[in-house]
Amino acid sequence: SAVISQKPSRDICQRGTSLTIQCQVDSQVTMMFWYRQQPGQSLTLIATANQGSEATYESGFVIDKFPISRPNLTFSTLTVSNMSPEDSSIYLCSVEDRGLGLYGYTFGSGTRLTVV
Amino acid sequence: GIQVEQSPPDLILQEGANSTLRCNFSDSVNNLQWFHQNPWGQLINLFYIPSGTKQNGRLSATTVATERYSLLYISSSQTTDSGVYFCAVKRGSTLGRLYFGRGTQLTVWP
Numbered sequence: 126s127a128v129i130s131q132k133p134s135r136d137i138c139q140r141g142t143s144l145t146i147q148c149q150v151d152s153q154v155t156m157m158f159w160y161r162q163q164p165g166q167s168l169t170l171i172a173t174a175n176q177g178s179e180a181t182y183e184s185g186f187v188i189d190k191f192p193i194s195r196p197n198l199t200f201s202t203l204t205v206s207n208m209s210p211e212d213s214s215i216y217l218c219s220v221e222d223r224g225l226g227l228y229g230y231t232f233g234s235g236t237r238l239t240v241v
Numbered sequence: 242g243i244q245v246e247q248s249p250p251d252l253i254l255q256e257g258a259n260s261t262l263r264c265n266f267s268d269s270v271n272n273l274q275w276f277h278q279n280p281w282g283q284l285i286n287l288f289y290i291p292s293g294t295k296q297n298g299r300l301s302a303t304t305v306a307t308e309r310y311s312l313l314y315i316s317s318s319q320t321t322d323s324g325v326y327f328c329a330v331k332r333g334s335t336l337g338r339l340y341f342g343r344g345t346q347l348t349v350w351p
Contacts, residue, residue, distance in 0.1 A: 217284060
């Protein structure tokens, strides 16, 4: 199975600042997915990131708030900009993992963000 | 998008008890996965099971794709089984996103 290194694992940030979350995969993948999990809720897809093109954002998420970079086939970053307490969530990246099965997915260990 | 419903939303068990978690989905899928989210927020893949039955130790899962449901069985539960169990599905094209259910919060008491 693919191994994803996600950093940081947790952070406490001041409102109005930005945080960049990194995901490094040990194999080349076409797509990377970024999810948000608000407290007590399920996972919501923020955007899909392809290498060499603009990320595709889901309804309710915009590039100015959640800019994404995908410079190569093993790495991506998600920035949470101009943070407010409502951004306090767990953020997770995910990739398709052929080691699990034809359409299996693996997740990073998550970034627990608290905005104060 | 595809609808994924999990039941029950909450489950409280005594250590050693057995349990069954259910996942219903609204459309045909080419992937179904069960995840366990531990208290630290890590999402651990339990089963990749678009159809059929699989077993891994005390856990087993069955997906009946034609009837659009999956079951996760936990036998002889332990306190370390506590956490949230998510069912997630993918449909259609080769590359795409997962759709998650709302999860089942499992608490196992000693």
